[in-house]
Amino acid sequence: MKKITVIFLLVCTTIFAQTADEKQLRSIYDAALTDGMAYNWLDHLSNQIGGRLSGSVEAQQAVDYTKKELEKLGVDRVYLQPVMVPRWVRGLPEYANILSEDGTTTSVPICALGGSVATSALGLKANVIEVKSIKELEELGKEKIEGKIVFFNRPMNPKDIVTFTAYGGCVDQRYSGAAEAGKFGAVGVIVRSVNLRLDDYPHTGSMSYGDTPVKNRIPAAAISTNGAELLATALKLNPNTKFFFKQNCKQYDDVQSYNVIAEIKGSTYPNEIIVVGGHLDSWDLGDGSHDDGAGVVQSMDVLRLIKASGYKPKRTIRAVLFMNEENGLRGGNKYAQVAKSKNENHIFALESDAGGFSPRGFSFDCSTENFEQVESWRNLFKPYLIHLFEKGGSGADVGPLKKDNIVLAGLRPDSQRYFDHHHAANDTFEHVNKRELELGAATMTSLVYLFDKYGIVTSKKIKG
Amino acid sequence: MKKITVIFLLVCTTIFAQTADEKQLRSIYDAALTDGMAYNWLDHLSNQIGGRLSGSVEAQQAVDYTKKELEKLGVDRVYLQPVMVPRWVRGLPEYANILSEDGTTTSVPICALGGSVATSALGLKANVIEVKSIKELEELGKEKIEGKIVFFNRPMNPKDIVTFTAYGGCVDQRYSGAAEAGKFGAVGVIVRSVNLRLDDYPHTGSMSYGDTPVKNRIPAAAISTNGAELLATALKLNPNTKFFFKQNCKQYDDVQSYNVIAEIKGSTYPNEIIVVGGHLDSWDLGDGSHDDGAGVVQSMDVLRLIKASGYKPKRTIRAVLFMNEENGLRGGNKYAQVAKSKNENHIFALESDAGGFSPRGFSFDCSTENFEQVESWRNLFKPYLIHLFEKGGSGADVGPLKKDNIVLAGLRPDSQRYFDHHHAANDTFEHVNKRELELGAATMTSLVYLFDKYGIVTSKKIKG
Structure with a gap:
């Protein structure tokens, strides 16, 4: 009987607590x-x-x-x-162009990644090598990369239901791309914006040079997803397509x-x-x-x-x-x-x-x-x-x-x-x-x- | 033993089916x-x-x-x-003003409700009576309503987690407001837009005159939520505030x-x-x-x-x-x-x-x-x-x-x-x-x- 009373009291307490919480x-x-x-x-x-x-x-x-x-x-x-x-500090303006061999110039939206160094005052112009991952960068090696702008173009995976999973699957390009590309002699880095939509907004975000000495740090910018698609197509049509960008950011x-x-x-x-x-x-x-x-x-x-x-x-x-x-x-x-x-x-x-x-x-x-x-x-x-x-x-x-x-x-x-x-x-x-x-x-x-x-x-x- | 086999097979089938469906x-x-x-x-x-x-x-x-x-x-x-x-057919333009006794005219966004009749070619101007429900309309009776524009101003309930519940709690004003107000001699109806935000968009939607004879049908329009707040304040300051609206809609x-x-x-x-x-x-x-x-x-x-x-x-x-x-x-x-x-x-x-x-x-x-x-x-x-x-x-x-x-x-x-x-x-x-x-x-x-x-x-x- 005592046990039943205890159980009864416990149940009452639970119901009461539940109701109070509700x-x-x-x-x-x-x-x-x-x-x-x-x-x-x-x-x-x-x-x-x-x-x-x-x-x-x-x-x-x-x-x-x-x-x-x-x-x-x-x-x-x-x-x-x-x-x-x-x-x-970003230090505007910042801008970029795709430069076709025939002299055509196409403006594309970019923004410096947070923590990046500036380009020189005249901007940076170079050939481009497109990669989908840091691993691919390593496979290509110094010979293919030296003197070029590395274009990281791995998109977010649209199949991930939670978009943060897709973000996690891409963001290494933005965070470590410049440090890694720099090791192989790249002169700059352009990263596809971590955005699932195709649009004209470049998306900034933090990046790190790791232990790269200051003099070896190369500028890094994000390009809008539409811009990334355009650049990829231009490179497919002509691998000699060049890229120009200028940014004025500075770390104080x-x-x-x-x-x-x-x-x-x-x-x-x-x-x-x-x-x-x-x-x-x-x-x-x-x-x-x-x-x-x-x-x-x-x-x-x-x-x-x-x-x-x-x-x-x-x-x-x-x-x-x-x-x-x-x-x-x-x-x-x-x-x-x-x-x-x-x-x-x-x-x-x-x-x-x-x-x-x-x-x-x-x-x-x-x-x-x-x-x-x-x-x-x-x-x-x-x-x-x-x-x-x-x-x-x-x-x-x-x-x-x-x-x-x-x-x-x-x-x-x-x-x-x-x-x-x-x-x-x-x-x-x-x-x-x-x-x-x-x-x-x-x-x-x-x-x-x-x-x-x-x-x-x-x-x-x-x-x- | 046979029973166990059957259960085993059932379990296997379920697992297999689950996997195929997944x-x-x-x-x-x-x-x-x-x-x-x-x-x-x-x-x-x-x-x-x-x-x-x-x-x-x-x-x-x-x-x-x-x-x-x-x-x-x-x-x-x-x-x-x-x-x-x-x-x-809506038949633009449609527009409305709050008319203060001192002659000030304030434009507010309205739109005819779907199915409404037009105002006369000169528009409709009248005193306004604000109500929160059809029940309130009935309580006020013909004496207070005749010759006036009825302003239905019951907002959606923001406490409803599912907004369709809040919609269900308001939409009678829009759907039946004109038919009901007409019974008490109202000359027009203005309904607060069924919108949880305060903004400047009037929201249309269907309404019905029920069995009201054609000649007794009164025009009905929705007013934006900001407009509704403005009108309510104007009426609080001076109950003699008038309202004017004009709409040109027609049923073919x-x-x-x-x-x-x-x-x-x-x-x-x-x-x-x-x-x-x-x-x-x-x-x-x-x-x-x-x-x-x-x-x-x-x-x-x-x-x-x-x-x-x-x-x-x-x-x-x-x-x-x-x-x-x-x-x-x-x-x-x-x-x-x-x-x-x-x-x-x-x-x-x-x-x-x-x-x-x-x-x-x-x-x-x-x-x-x-x-x-x-x-x-x-x-x-x-x-x-x-x-x-x-x-x-x-x-x-x-x-x-x-x-x-x-x-x-x-x-x-x-x-x-x-x-x-x-x-x-x-x-x-x-x-x-x-x-x-x-x-x-x-x-x-x-x-x-x-x-x-x-x-x-x-x-x-x-x-x-």
């Missing part, structure tokens, strides 16, 4: 969809400030603006965490910048910290609305929605707006380093850096036990069409927090449109849908609420 | 994403033809174009099914039009018919890309993808491009009527009429048994992030086929952006993403394949 999620989503601030904040970040490359005036404006807005929320603490960041000394941090102090376990974040810097071509203005304003809205719902967090919840994700990850590294030096106990960190599109779920970097815990919450998210709970990567900025007994997670919005805009001039405000952005903020807030309420499982025990 | 779905998705025709067809429908209101030249061009393209596919039969359709006699039908004949059960369709007509303000150019080209692509994958259907598969869904449903009714008169046995009908956005799943109008059958296929769709299998409505055009022993279904794409464009001038090609459209076509083809291969469950028995 109500809490409903009120979070309601608040986000009727009274959200994310879209207005994004409007300002995108349209009043614009592209926010690390070390730029705009990046500093974004620090000042978000700090001020976070202060208005009346949370317990808002502060700046100093971090030195690289400063790379590191400058002072900041992560922007706001926190609500936990009422019961203030030393257990939950982080939610996105990155405040963006590339310079567009206004960084999807990458990652969306993640920034969603993270800010998590704090606001928690306060608005009247929920008092047991644990400390921090929104961290990381600086310099795009070309250095200095902010993410600095945050983790300071956390470690202070012996802070982070239990959960959630990043939104995959665009402001309709949220579909989360990807988790955690133990099997912790993943089971998350899966037990799956039904709570069903009314909001959140269905994707999978193990996988979290995000670049929260990654450095990895240790035992932490759950790292990334918001997973619908990915189909993301690379149409990623790092290009059309990553702009009008391509973000207000409701999709708000649903993302509500979805993040809901998961933060659940981790705050239940803590993380350690050794099969939930600390509540 | 492979078939993979090849369907691969073909759609690498070699799809849907986007090119939509480009032509949207950019070469444009808005295709029933009875218009463009609607006829769409009939001719899609018939010709379907003939190129080499299916067994392509034909036109005659149907008489209404012809309502019915004209001849067609459903476009293409079919692949079944190899084993040719008399069991599977239908997949969308509607060829659209409203006139935009180019009808999402509503329902997307559904049209996806339905066409289903036939193409089945042929391309080398699969030989056991049952007869028809793509039906319905005419006149928007303002009459004549095509859907005609198709069902002819099917009935020929005693055709339709077992499954799938409609795509909810936009060309990322597909999330399907809604099914069918028996519990049939729904269980569909649910058994759920895991096959997981790699494609198709997660939504729910009971509910199917679609307006396949609805008239309803009977016992048929499964009706509607494709359910992500709904967040749909009503930003629905029936408005911004329902245009550039708002359709190629991959999202293609994923929808592949998702539809996959379900058609499964119903073709396994048939529908009748009395707990699958006819294979």
Whole structure:
């Protein structure tokens, strides 16, 4: 009889908890969809400030603006965490031409890759060798490559359902192409934009010369997908087709910048910290609305929605707006380093850096036990069409927090449109849908609420 | 021992079947994403033809174009099914002003509702009474309404996660507002556009006067959501604010039009018919890309993808491009009527009429048994992030086929952006993403394949 009573009580508790959680999620989503601030904040970040490359005036404006807005929320603490960041400047104009042997010149859209050196003041003109991979480069060897511009033209695989998989399958060309081609005597590198569409936008992004000495560094630019198709066709018609490009980019000394941090102090376990974040810097071509203005304003809205719902967090919840994700990850590294030096106990960190599109779920970097815990919450998210709970990567900025007994997670919005805009001039405000952005903020807030309420499982025990 | 063998064989068969189905779905998705025709067809429908209101030249061009393209596919039969359709013409210009008592005139965007009568040649000017519902209209009564323009201003509910629910909660104002307001002596009706965003697009859509005698019909127009907010504020400041609008629309006699039908004949059960369709007509303000150019080209692509994958259907598969869904449903009714008169046995009908956005799943109008059958296929769709299998409505055009022993279904794409464009001038090609459209076509083809291969469950028995 006693056993039955215990079971009865357990069932009642579960039902009651479930109902309370259901109500809490409903009120979070309601608040986000009727009274959200994310879209207005994004409007300002995108349209009043614009592209926010690390070390730029705009990046500093974004620090000042978000700090001020976070202060208005009346949370317990808002502060700046100093971090030195690289400063790379595009230095327009940049342009390129395909030069046929008959003297015809065809202009094609390019943009310098972030971190690239400039061409000479007169630009760079050379024959072109097209390759589909770094491996192919190695097979061709110095004889075929020396003195030429290497044209990396491997497209994204359209068969990958999640476009981030296709991105992962291509981005080595952009990141390491110049360093690798330089080893074989190439004089420059042109990389097909990492974009699934055929259009006229060149997509920039970070690249690294690795340990290539400064004097051996060769300029690298992205070409639009239409431009890449044109160049490939021109080379097929005549392998002697030349390519000309000019870019004026320059790397300056590191400058002072900041992560922007706001926190609500936990009422019961203030030393257990939950982080939610996105990155405040963006590339310079567009206004960084999807990458990652969306993640920034969603993270800010998590704090606001928690306060608005009247929920008092047991644990400390921090929104961290990381600086310099795009070309250095200095902010993410600095945050983790300071956390470690202070012996802070982070239990959960959630990043939104995959665009402001309709949220579909989360990807988790955690133990099997912790993943089971998350899966037990799956039904709570069903009314909001959140269905994707999978193990996988979290995000670049929260990654450095990895240790035992932490759950790292990334918001997973619908990915189909993301690379149409990623790092290009059309990553702009009008391509973000207000409701999709708000649903993302509500979805993040809901998961933060659940981790705050239940803590993380350690050794099969939930600390509540 | 014998029993174990049987179980073993059953398990093997299931595993084998699962693997074959997995492979078939993979090849369907691969073909759609690498070699799809849907986007090119939509480009032509949207950019070469444009808005295709029933009875218009463009609607006829769409009939001719899609018939010709379907003939190129080499299916067994392509034909036109005659149907008489209404012809309502907007007759530009149409415009409106808010008239303050101090003489200030503020222009606001309006559009006549489909089926509305015109104002007089001089336009209509009157005092305005704002209501939030038809019920409120009845409460106010003739005294407060007579001689006035009724302004229906109930917004969509942003808390509804699926925007079609919010649409359902508002659309009575548009559809029946004029008939109801006319009963109380109103002289005209202005309806807030059924749009979740605040913007400057008026959204048209069908309305009905019910049994109101022709001489008592009052003109009805939609106002943009920003316009509605402006008018509501003006009325709050001064209830004597007047409204002026002028529209020149006219209903003509019915004209001849067609459903476009293409079919692949079944190899084993040719008399069991599977239908997949969308509607060829659209409203006139935009180019009808999402509503329902997307559904049209996806339905066409289903036939193409089945042929391309080398699969030989056991049952007869028809793509039906319905005419006149928007303002009459004549095509859907005609198709069902002819099917009935020929005693055709339709077992499954799938409609795509909810936009060309990322597909999330399907809604099914069918028996519990049939729904269980569909649910058994759920895991096959997981790699494609198709997660939504729910009971509910199917679609307006396949609805008239309803009977016992048929499964009706509607494709359910992500709904967040749909009503930003629905029936408005911004329902245009550039708002359709190629991959999202293609994923929808592949998702539809996959379900058609499964119903073709396994048939529908009748009395707990699958006819294979």
